Structures are given as structure tokens and as C-alpha cells.
Amino acid sequence: PQQCNLAGSWKNDLGSKMYVSKVDDKGNFLGEYHTAVSSAQKPIEPSPLVGSQHLDEDGQCTFGFTVNWKFSDSTAVFVGQCFAEKGEEILQTSWLLREKVDSQSSNWKATRTGQNTFTRM
Numbered sequence: 652p653q654q655c656n657l658a659g660s661w662k663n664d665l666g667s668k669m670y671v672s673k674v675d676d677k678g679n680f681l682g683e684y685h686t687a688v689s690s691a692q693k694p695i696e697p698s699p700l701v702g703s704q705h706l707d708e709d710g711q712c713t714f715g716f717t718v719n720w721k722f723s724d725s726t727a728v729f730v731g732q733c734f735a736e737k738g739e740e741i742l743q744t745s746w747l748l749r750e751k752v753d754s755q756s757s758n759w760k761a762t763r764t765g766q767n768t769f770t771r772m
């Protein structure tokens with residue numbers, strides 16, 4: 652069965668790109684996230700990501716990774732699964748974006764969530 656390995660280049664429906672370096676034998680990986688959009692004031696820069704994926708024998712692995720934004724006081728965490736359909740690999744992900752807020756009274760509005768699909772570039 653096709654082993655769904657996250658190494659390589661991915662793009663999502665927002666036009667963001669993700670470059671994943673090799674996945675080690677424990678499933679850990681590093682990479683870079685090139686976001687296409689941002690609510691931050693500063694110019695967008697590539698940002699490091701650190702993650703881990705299951706290396707199941709059936710190849711439809713689940714994974715998670717964290718993106719530490721270099722141009723924004725925020726952090727995103729993604730969880731998802733890799734699906735292999737007719738030779739195409741699709742990453743179905745959900746994410747939480749936590750932005751730094753100035754006081755706990757604003758804590759309620761600090762976390763956003765969404766879902767995104769990635770395909771190989």
C-alpha cells in the first residue's frame with residue numbers, strides 16, 4: 652500500500668505553501684511554512700514548522716505540526732490525516748491559530764480555527 656510520507660512540497664486552498672524536509676524513522680519532521688495571507692502588520696516571511704507523523708503500514712497517516720510565525724506574535728498548530736486517492740495525496744487538516752493579546756480580557760478572541768486541504772505541488 653502507498654506510504655503517505657509528508658516529505659516534499661504542499662500547497663493549500665489559501666495558496667499557502669509548506670515544505671517538509673525528510674521524515675525521520677520516528678516520524679518527526681521539520682520544514683517551512685510560506686503563508687499566502689496574514690492578519691499581521693509586518694511583511695510575511697517563511698516560518699519554521701516542527702511536526703510528527705504516524706508511519707502506519709496502511710499509509711493513511713495522521714500527523715500534527717506547529718508553525719512559529721516569524722513576523723507575527725502568533726503560533727499555529729495543525730492536525731490532520733494524509734489520504735491517498737487514486738495515486739493523489741490529499742492532506743485534510745484542522746488548525747488553531749493563537750495570537751498574542753494584550754490582556755486576559757481579550758483572551759476570548761485570541762484563538763481562531765479552521766480547516767484546510769493540501770495537495771502536492
Ligand SMILES: CN1C(=O)N(C)[C@H]2CS[C@@H](CCCCC(=O)O)[C@H]21
Nearest residue numbers: 667686688689690691723725727767
Ligand atoms: C494563511 N493561513 C493558512 O494557510 N492557514 C492554513 C491558516 C492557519 S495559519 C494562518 C496564517 C497565519 C499567519 C500569521 C498571522 O497572521 O498571525 C492561515
